[in-house]
Amino acid sequence: MSVFPQNQWYVAAWSREVGRDLFARTICGEPIVFYRTLDGQVVALADRCVHRRYPLSLGSLRGDDVECGYHGFTYDCSGVCLRVPGQERVPRTARVKSYPVVEQANWVWIWIGDPAGADLTAVPDNHWLDDPRWTVIGDMAPLPARYQLLVDNLMDLSHETYLHAGFIGTPEVAATPIVTKVDEDDRVIRVSRHMNGAECPPFYAKSTGFSSPIDRWQDIEYRPVCSYVLHSRIAPAGVLPADNGEDTGAVHVKILYGITPETENSTFDFWAVARDFAVGDEEVSEFLERMNREVVQQDVDALTLLERVIAEEERKEGVQELSIAIDAGAMAARKMIRRMSTTDHAAGVTSDATV
Numbered sequence: 001m002s003v004f005p006q007n008q009w010y011v012a013a014w015s016r017e018v019g020r021d022l023f024a025r026t027i028c029g030e031p032i033v034f035y036r037t038l039d040g041q042v043v044a045l046a047d048r049c050v051h052r053r054y055p056l057s058l059g060s061l062r063g064d065d066v067e068c069g070y071h072g073f074t075y076d077c078s079g080v081c082l083r084v085p086g087q088e089r090v091p092r093t094a095r096v097k098s099y100p101v102v103e104q105a106n107w108v109w110i111w112i113g114d115p116a117g118a119d120l121t122a123v124p125d126n127h128w129l130d131d132p133r134w135t136v137i138g139d140m141a142p143l144p145a146r147y148q149l150l151v152d153n154l155m156d157l158s159h160e161t162y163l164h165a166g167f168i169g170t171p172e173v174a175a176t177p178i179v180t181k182v183d184e185d186d187r188v189i190r191v192s193r194h195m196n197g198a199e200c201p202p203f204y205a206k207s208t209g210f211s212s213p214i215d216r217w218q219d220i221e222y223r224p225v226c227s228y229v230l231h232s233r234i235a236p237a238g239v240l241p242a243d244n245g246e247d248t249g250a251v252h253v254k255i256l257y258g259i260t261p262e263t264e265n266s267t268f269d270f271w272a273v274a275r276d277f278a279v280g281d282e283e284v285s286e287f288l289e290r291m292n293r294e295v296v297q298q299d300v301d302a303l304t305l306l307e308r309v310i311a312e313e314e315r316k317e318g319v320q321e322l323s324i325a326i327d328a329g330a331m332a333a334r335k336m337i338r339r340m341s342t343t344d345h346a347a348g349v350t351s352d353a354t355v
């Protein structure tokens with residue numbers, strides 16, 4: 001069984017990363033080449049020529065087709081081989097896997113599993129990344145650790161108090177209990193932490209102009225495996241949304257992550273911060289970007305270290321973890337991902353049996 005749930009949408013790239021140059025990226029252990037057709041559509045093909053497995057990403061684009069840089073096997077954007085050298089007849093089996101992709105709000109999403117199951121309407125919501133009411137900063141951090149460690153990290157924000165002190169962490173984050181809700185049918189896990197009368201961390205003090213005390217609400221919406229949105233609401237203490245839902249006294253930040261496994265022990269950490277205040281203000285953007293890069297790097301450094309520790313300890317017997325109340329969201333995520341992997345596996349067994 002693959003360690004990655006297959007029948008899922010994963011963020012493969014920022015839109016700006018994919019153009020008319022062949023672009024290689026391994027997703028869920030599968031080497032993939034990406035490019036844009038002449039009319040701008042994103043294409044994703046297996047990055048291995050059927051002939052001698054040479055990476056197609058080392059070849060070149062001929063119009064909308066890819067020519068292998070080793071012997072010139074040429075594929076169209078659906079993966080069908082059009083030409084082979086030295087003979088007219090192209091073998092019928094000469095095709096590479098083509099992956100369903102959807103470009104949505106500046107992220108390129110890819111479906112790794114059975115293409116027949118790809119529901120183009122079920123791509124997780126990331127519209128804030130392409131909405132004039134929100135100003136966005138974001139990037140991708142390569143993470144040399146298994147994706148499960150990033151899930152644990154993001155589902156338990158109490159670590160902000162310790163790992164991100166001086167940036168986004170204050171004592172209240174770790175001290176305030178969470179409320180966790182799991183929706184198995186919709187495959188979403190929600191973790192909420194509402195801190196009222198809390199200290200304002202530098203990340204928000206310098207960008208919003210608010211000072212302590214503030215009401216700081218964190219509402220995580222996680223759709224395993226890839227889609228993570230932290231809805232963050234910051235307001236002067238005691239300022240509440242109106243009965244009609246309007247919330248003009250507060251500012252809102254959407255912190256998005258695309259958690260995409262590269263291999264069993266490495267992950268693409270796509271991150272973005274979208275805000276509905278100081279819209280278009282470049283000074284605020286520069287400040288938040290500097291802060292957030294540092295915060296992401298603090299996580300990357302910690303998880304890189306943890307990966308080494310876990311890889312070492314996996315070889316030993318009797319090493320145990322201890323989980324407590326703050327881990328409820330992470331534990332629910334682990335359980336849901338386990339179930340999704342099993343469902344994929346069951347689906348694979350069924351289709352194998354009918355072949």
Ligand SMILES: [Fe+2]
Binds near residue numbers: 153159164
């Ligand atoms: Fe963190």
